[in-house]
Amino acid sequence: MVNTKTSFETETPVSRGNLQRMLRNSRKLLFPLAALILILIGNWLISPNFFNVRIVDGRMLGSIVDIFNRGAPTVILAVGMTLVIATKGIDLSVGAVIAICGAVAAVLIDQTELSPFIVIAISIGAGVLCGLWNGVLVAVFDIQPFIATLILMVVGRGIAQLITAGQIAIFNNPTLEFVGKGVVLGLPFPIILSALVLILVYLMVRRTAIGLLIESVGSNDRASYYAGIDARAIKLFVYVISGVCAAIAGLIITADIRGADANNAGLWLELDAVLAVVIGGTLLTGGRFYLGLSVIGALIIQSIQTGIFVSGLPPTFNLIVQAVVILLILFLQSEEFRRPFTRLFMRMRKQS
Amino acid sequence: MRSRKLVFSLFALLLLAFGALVVSAQDGGAGLTIGFSQVGSESAWRTSFTQAVLAEAEARGINLLFSDGQQRQENQIAALRSFIAQGVDAIILAPVVETGWDEVLQEAADNQIPVVIVDRNVTADPSLYITRVSSDFVHEGRLAGAWLAQATAGQCNIVELQGTVGSSAALDRQQGFNEVIALFSGMQIIQSQSGDFTRTGGKEVMESFLNAVDPSTICAVWAHNDDMLIGAIEAMREAGIDPGQDILTISVDAIPDIFQAMVDGDANATVELSPNMGAPAFDAVVAYLNGEDLPSWIPVAGGIYFPDTAAEELARRTAGS
Numbered sequence: 141m142v143n144t145k146t147s148f149e150t151e152t153p154v155s156r157g158n159l160q161r162m163l164r165n166s167r168k169l170l171f172p173l174a175a176l177i178l179i180l181i182g183n184w185l186i187s188p189n190f191f192n193v194r195i196v197d198g199r200m201l202g203s204i205v206d207i208f209n210r211g212a213p214t215v216i217l218a219v220g221m222t223l224v225i226a227t228k229g230i231d232l233s234v235g236a237v238i239a240i241c242g243a244v245a246a247v248l249i250d251q252t253e254l255s256p257f258i259v260i261a262i263s264i265g266a267g268v269l270c271g272l273w274n275g276v277l278v279a280v281f282d283i284q285p286f287i288a289t290l291i292l293m294v295v296g297r298g299i300a301q302l303i304t305a306g307q308i309a310i311f312n313n314p315t316l317e318f319v320g321k322g323v324v325l326g327l328p329f330p331i332i333l334s335a336l337v338l339i340l341v342y343l344m345v346r347r348t349a350i351g352l353l354i355e356s357v358g359s360n361d362r363a364s365y366y367a368g369i370d371a372r373a374i375k376l377f378v379y380v381i382s383g384v385c386a387a388i389a390g391l392i393i394t395a396d397i398r399g400a401d402a403n404n405a406g407l408w409l410e411l412d413a414v415l416a417v418v419i420g421g422t423l424l425t426g427g428r429f430y431l432g433l434s435v436i437g438a439l440i441i442q443s444i445q446t447g448i449f450v451s452g453l454p455p456t457f458n459l460i461v462q463a464v465v466i467l468l469i470l471f472l473q474s475e476e477f478r479r480p481f482t483r484l485f486m487r488m489r490k491q492s
Numbered sequence: 493m494r495s496r497k498l499v500f501s502l503f504a505l506l507l508l509a510f511g512a513l514v515v516s517a518q519d520g521g522a523g524l525t526i527g528f529s530q531v532g533s534e535s536a537w538r539t540s541f542t543q544a545v546l547a548e549a550e551a552r553g554i555n556l557l558f559s560d561g562q563q564r565q566e567n568q569i570a571a572l573r574s575f576i577a578q579g580v581d582a583i584i585l586a587p588v589v590e591t592g593w594d595e596v597l598q599e600a601a602d603n604q605i606p607v608v609i610v611d612r613n614v615t616a617d618p619s620l621y622i623t624r625v626s627s628d629f630v631h632e633g634r635l636a637g638a639w640l641a642q643a644t645a646g647q648c649n650i651v652e653l654q655g656t657v658g659s660s661a662a663l664d665r666q667q668g669f670n671e672v673i674a675l676f677s678g679m680q681i682i683q684s685q686s687g688d689f690t691r692t693g694g695k696e697v698m699e700s701f702l703n704a705v706d707p708s709t710i711c712a713v714w715a716h717n718d719d720m721l722i723g724a725i726e727a728m729r730e731a732g733i734d735p736g737q738d739i740l741t742i743s744v745d746a747i748p749d750i751f752q753a754m755v756d757g758d759a760n761a762t763v764e765l766s767p768n769m770g771a772p773a774f775d776a777v778v779a780y781l782n783g784e785d786l787p788s789w790i791p792v793a794g795g796i797y798f799p800d801t802a803a804e805e806l807a808r809r810t811a812g813s
Contacts, residue, residue: 187704196732203703210696306533308691308719310749321730397691397723399749403534404690449700455657455686 168421172436175419175469179440180204183447190450200326203450211442212330213238213389213406216337217413218420218434220385223345223378225417227358228426229278229285231379234413236296237270237386238406242394243303249311256315264387270296271383275376293410300402310399320395330392334435337388341381342431351429354378358426412441419469440469521778522553527575528584531611532563536747540809541611541767545584548770563588572596576603582777583607590615597621606780610769613660618788622780625773628791629661632763633668635796636742639761640712643740646676648711651701652684653694653724655716662686665716665744682710687720694720698727707733712740718750718762725758736760746797748809754802764794 183203184190193202217234224231245263248254254262270292277288303309322329345351353374356364361371389409394400418424419440420433444465448458471477526549533539542558549556557580559571565588575583576599583605587593590613597620600607607621614621640648650673655662673679683701687693694715701710713728713735715721721743728735735741735758743750746764753759772790779786797805 189703192703199730201699201703201731203700206696206699206703210699301534306539307536308749321726393692397695397726399691401691401719404688404692446700449685449697450704452683452704455654455684458657458686 168430169433171473172420172433172440172469175472176436176440176443179443179447179465183443183450186447187450190447195326198326199323199328203446205328205331207439207442207446208331208334209328210446211439212328212334213392214409214412214416214438214441215334215435216385216389216392217382217409218416218438219338219341219431220378220382221410221413222417222420222422222429222431222434223341223354224285224382225358225414225422225424226354226426226429227375227378228361228424229375229378230289230414230424231274231382232286232289232410233270233274233292233296234382234386234389235406235408235410236293236300237267237383238390238393238409239297239300239400239402240270240303241266241387241390242400242405243300243309243402245316245391246309246311246394246400247303249313249316250309256313259316260319260391263391264384267383267385267387267390268380269383270386271380272376274383275379278379279372279375297402300400300405304400304402306402308399308401312398316391317395317398319391320393320397330396333388333392337385338431338435345431350374350377355427355429358429412438415466416441419466419473421473441466520552520554521774523555524581524777524781525555525557525578526582526584526774526777527557527559527571527578527580528586529559529561529568529571529575530586531561531568531588533560534563537745537765537767541586541769544768545770545773548768548774552774554774561588565589565592569593569596572600576600576605579603580605581781584773584777585609585614585621586611587614588612594620606777608773608776610773623776623786623788623790625769625776625790625792627765627769628793629664630668630671631791631793632744632765633665633670634672635668635763636665636714636744636761637669637672639763639796640714640740640742641672641676641679643760644679644711647678648673648740649680649682649709650712650714651698651705651710652681653687653697653713653715653720654684655686655689655720657686659689662689662716669714681714687715687723689717689719691719691723691726694723695727696723698724699731702727702731702733707731707739710739712742715741715743718743718745718747721759722749722753725753729758746794746805748806751797751802751806751809754797754799755806757799759799761796761798763796766792766794768792 190203193200193205221231241263244266245259248259248262249256274289274292277283278285318329320330324332345354353369356369357371357374365371390406393405416437417434419437420430422429422434444462448461453461528545530542531538533542546556546558557575561568561571568588572583572585573596583600585607587609593614594616597607597616601620609621609624611626613624654666683705685697687697698713713721713724715724721741725735728739733739741759742761744763744765746762750759750762769792772792776786776790
């Protein structure tokens with residue numbers, strides 16, 4: 141009894157501090173979340189059965205499920221990309237790494253007798269290698285991340301095409317297909333997988349000091365070096381995580397269509413991932429990062445996409461609609477843009 | 493006496509050689525040296541296109557100089573210049589992009605080397621090349637529409653998976669298909685989106701169609717290429733719909749995987765995007781060298797394939813690999 145009371149008392153200031161921090165962060169949290177909700181409401185107005193979910197053969201189907209399912213690769217990429225951007229870096233190669241890892245998995249499963257679990261491990265290993273390559277260029281040779289990862293972005297698709305011999309490498313293997321098409325508790329497996337990746341990475345960076353170290357390297361890598369932080373190791377680490385995330389996304393995309401399409405798998409997805417991180421409020425200049433908000437950013441991008449698909453709008457407008465909606469969201473986040481409205485609001489409150 | 497004999501026999505030899513050249517030019521082009529600059533090997537279709545040209549050249553006894561441009565115009569221009577330097581009899585160019593060919597085509601024209609453009613178009617002055625050989629996308633769309641009209645007796649709610657927005661293949665196939673279904677008041681497109689010619693795109697768009705409208709009201713899916721349809725088949729299966737049965741399918745390209753889908757009973761018909769452009773291109777070169785008039789465009793039309801021949805087509809088309 142006494143014990144619980146003391147623990148309660150010691151915890152009170154901590155939780156109050158948490159609450160204050162949450163309130164302070166809430167405005168940051170507010171805008172991406174509000175944007176996502178607004179877009180979902182917009183989708184619902186355009187297509188009234190947007191939130192309908194029906195169950196066929198134990199699988200949930202519906203536009204809202206599609207958003208989480210189709211958005212899963214971008215969500216996973218955005219998680220890895222957030223850490224990279226937090227170190228003031230960028231990883232443009234993730235789209236190409238998707239193609240490489242998908243190609244590795246598809247060709248191995250089709251042409252060898254290896255167990256699908258080993259194939260998945262090798263594919264993720266390929267992602268680790270790609271991440272190490274980027275990480276070494278950035279951390280050891282001090283090449284600008286934009287250029288360092290651009291190299292693999294350009295070469296990667298060529299490597300993937302070499303692996304698949306320029307064809308779409310198709311395969312038939314229920315275990316590997318499960319990664320993209322499986323169903324767990326009625327939900328498509330990619331949704332579960334993206335949630336798992338988010339939770340694991342969150343625990344890793346927020347329940348250990350790694351998150352703090354990443355933020356300090358991103359804020360000032362020289363200062364953190366003098367403070368005794370191995371900035372090189374941290375940078376290497378985030379690129380490897382990004383490579384692993386890209387490999388998982390590659391497995392999902394490849395398994396989803398039961399084939400590795402070296403030309404198109406993950407094409408331009410690196411830009412979606414960067415955009416998701418930016419919408420989530422992490423600055424490209426590094427430092428503080430917001431994993432959860434990056435995920436919201438990824439879901440926003442996918443909601444726009446899915447919304448356009450169900451709207452029946454001619455596809456010629458796809459890119460324009462996407463650009464306008466994203467521009468509006470970025471405006472919403474810009475304090476400069478909001479200032480006249482806030483002033484107006486304040487004046488009105490004063491008058492009343 | 494001896495020298496006269498020598499001159500005579502030399503003359504005869506020359507005459508024979510000349511005769512052989514003329515005869516061969518009528519005979520499909522044997523003995524000609526032709527340079528062929530290909531885009532690259534970015535798709536299965538492109539690979540079979542290359543193989544078809546190489547095989548046709550071999551069958552005709554044409555000495556074909558082949559250059560793979562690896563999807564870069566610089567490489568293709570360099571290849572064309574090297575063909576010109578080698579003094580080939582003709583050049584076949586499958587351009588990677590439409591613009592920027594004027595200069596090198598002018599160089600070929602200055603050297604009296606005829607050029608045939610195959611597959612994609614170029615924006616250069618038409619006098620710089622003798623003709624263009626390419627697929628007739630409008631024809632493919634019409635054929636697809638005609639089959640669907642017949643299969644459904646002119647009563648069908650169609651969902652359309654468009655190719656990449658603005659691409660000529662997507663625009664022309666759509667035009668041809670719409671021309672035909674416009675003849676039937678019972679046929680209309682109820683949903684249409686771009687799947688970017690990819691499997692993932694086709695699957696994602698088909699999923700959204702199945703959510704946006706009641707799947708039981710969809711009679712057929714019309715895809716501008718086979719890859720998107722293969723993605724759509726996955727989407728239909730996952731939604732508990734039997735593709736090819738509950739929803740009819742029609743697409744264009746005739747890649748091996750669509751024949752596999754037909755064997756599995758998941759697809760109903762595919763219109764071939766003919767990769768056999770070698771024969772008409774070589775015919776055009778021969779006709780030009782013989783001084784015949786050529787049309788400015790030689791369309792290559794593919795056939796339409798159904799499940800009944802799918803197994804043998806699949807075997808035939810995968811025999812090489």
